[in-house]
C-alpha cells in the first residue's frame with residue numbers, strides 16, 4: 001500500500017468546540033447521541049452536583065456571557081504573517097511579538113502552545129473610559145443586548161432617562177461592565193489552556209474592575225487556585241477627592257495548585273549585602289564593642305528612607321560580638337517551643353549565675369543535644385541573670401531569602417521616566433514598571449531560567465523588556481510572546497501602539513545587548529515580528545468542509561509567499577513558531593526543513609520528474625542528519641500536475657522510509 005496523504009487541516013485545537021465534544025465523547029459515550037450531547041443524560045451521569053438551570057444559581061453573570069464563552073471555542077480562521085524586516089535577529093531569536101487582536105491570536109496559538117506557557121502577565125485596559133476595543137462579533141443586536149441588560153422594558157422601550165440620575169448611571173455602568181467582561185472572558189478562557197499545569201497568571205487591574213475580574217478568574221481558574229490579590233502602592237495623589245487613588249492590584253492564580261505543593265515562593269532579601277556590610281562597619285567603628293555596634297546599627301536603620309525595601313529586614317538590628325560571629329547582624333528570636341512538649345523541658349543554666357533560666361511552660365525550641373551545640377556556637381543570648389528568658393540569634397546571612405508580602409510600594413513615575421528617555425517624552429503613557437514585572441515573574445517561577453512568558457495586552461512591551469532584563473542578570477534563556485493590537489495612535493511617527501511595542505523592544509534590546517558580559521553574551525535580545533492576517537487562502541470561514549486550506553493555487557491570496565504558508569502550516573500543526581528553519585531551493589521552489597523533523601514543500605506544477613527530484617532531495621537532506629523520531633513531509637495538495645505525479649511522489653517517499661506524509 002502506498003503512503004497516504006493525510007490532510008493537515010483535520011487538526012483542531014484544544015478548547016475549540018469540536019475538541020471539547022471529542023473529549024466529552026471519550027469520557028461519556030452514553031451522553032453522545034448522533035454526534036451531539038444529550039444534556040439530560042450528561043446531568044444524570046454527573047450525579048447530584050450537576051446543577052439544573054436555575055434563576056437562583058450562584059455566580060458571576062452578565063448579558064452577553066454565553067456569546068463571549070462561545071467565542072473561545074470557535075476555531076481560528078486567520079494566520080500570522082512573518083515580518084523579518086521589522087524583527088531583530090530573526091534567525092536566532094526565540095522571542096515573538098504579534099500585532100493583532102489578541103483573541104484571534106490566542107486561538108491561533110493554542111495548537112502549538114497549549115500547556116506550554118509558564119507565566120502569563122497581563123495588564124488589560126482597566127475600563128476607566130474608552131480604553132478598550134471590543135470588536136468581537138456580537139451575534140445579538142444592540143437592542144437585544146439592552147433588553148438583557150435591563151435597559152429596555154417588556155415593550156422594548158429604552159428606559160434610559162427614566163428615574164433618578166443614579167439609576168441611569170447604574171444601568172449605563174452595568175452595560176459598560178458587561179462589555180468589559182465579554183471582552184475579557186473568551187481571552188482568559190483560551191489563556192487558561194495555554195498555561196502549563198504548573199503555570200501562573202498575573203493580571204494587573206485597578207478598583208474599577210477588580211471585583212469583577214476576581215470573580216471571573218475564580219470561575220475560569222478555580223477559586224482554589226487563587227494565590228493573592230497583590231496591592232501595588234504607587235505614590236500619593238494630592239488632588240484626590242476622598243482617598244488617594246494610588247493603588248492597583250495584581251490578581252495571581254496558578255493553573256493547578258496541587259502541582260505546586262512542594263514549591264515555596266521565596267525571594268532574596270533586598271539589599272542583603274549592604275545590610276551585612278553596615279553590620280561589619282558598625283562593629284569596626286565601635287572599636288569591636290557589641291553594644292555600641294548595635295547602637296550604630298540601629299541608627300543606620302533609622303537613616304534609611306521609609307520606603308527603602310531593605311527595611312523589611314529592620315528587625316536584624318543586633319551586631320554580634322566575640323561570643324558568636326563578630327560583626328554579623330542578627331535578630332533575637334524566641335527560644336520557646338510553640339507547643340507544650342515534655343521532652344523539650346529541661347534546665348538551661350545561666351552562664352554567670354549558674355542558675356536555671358526562666359523557661360516558658362511549653363519548654364525550649366530544641367532538644368537538649370541541639371541546645372548544647374547552639375551554646376557552643378554562641379548562638380544563645382542570655383540576659384543579665386537567670387530571670388530574663390534567653391533568645392536565639394538568627395543571623396541575617398543564614399536566611400538570605402524571604403517569603404513575599406502581597407503588598408509593595410513602587411513609585412509609578414520611575415517607569416514612565418525610563419520609557420520617556422528610551423523612546424521620547426510622552427510616547428506611551430502609564431507603562432508598567434519592567435522591574436516590577438521582572439520581580440514577580442522571577443518569584444512565581446523561582447528564578448527558573450528557561451521559562452516562556454506571555455503578555456497578550458503588551459502595550460509598550462514592558463514584559464518583553466523585563467524578560468530580557470532577567471536573562472541579562474542571570475544568563476537565563478527565558479522567552480517572551482507579546483500580543484498587541486494595531487491600535488491607532490499616530491504619535492511622533494508611530495502609527496499604532498504595536499509600532500511602539502516593537503521600537504521599545506528594539507531599543508531596550510540594543511541597550512541590554514551593549515552591556516552583556518562574557519557570561520551573558522548568549523542572551524537573546526531579539527524578537528520575531530508577526531502580524532495577524534486573514535488566511536493565506538481565500539475564502540476560508542472555518543467550516544469543516546473548508547478546512548482544506550490550499551485547495552488550489554488560485555485560492556492563494558495575492559502577494560502571499562511560501563514563507564507565509566510555512567507559518568500557517570506551523571500554526572495548524574502546532575509547531576513552535578521559533579523552531580529553526582533551513583531552506584534549500586529544489587525544482588524551482590523552496591524546500592523547508594524544521595529541525596530535520598518536518599519537511600515542507602509548497603511548490604506547484606509537480607510532474608513525475610519533479611516529484612522524483614523533490615523526493616530525492618528530501619531523502620538526501622534527511623540522511624545527512626538522521627534522527628530517531630519519525631519525519632513528516634508536508635506538500636501542497638494541489639501542487640501536483642496529475643494523480644500520477646502524486647502517487648509517484650508517495651511511492652518514492654515510502655521507499656525511502658518516510659512514514660508520515662501530509663497535504664495542505
Ligand SMILES: C[S@@+](CC[C@H](N)C(=O)[O-])C[C@H]1O[C@@H](n2cnc3c(N)ncnc32)[C@H](O)[C@@H]1O
Nearest residue numbers: 101102123431432457458459460462484485487
Ligand atoms: C494597559 S495597556 C498595557 C500596558 C503595558 N503593560 C505596558 O507596560 O506598556 C493595555 C494594552 O492592551 C492593548 N489592547 C487592548 N485590547 C486589545 C486586544 N483586543 N488585543 C491586543 N491588545 C489589546 C491596548 O492597545 C494597550 O496597549
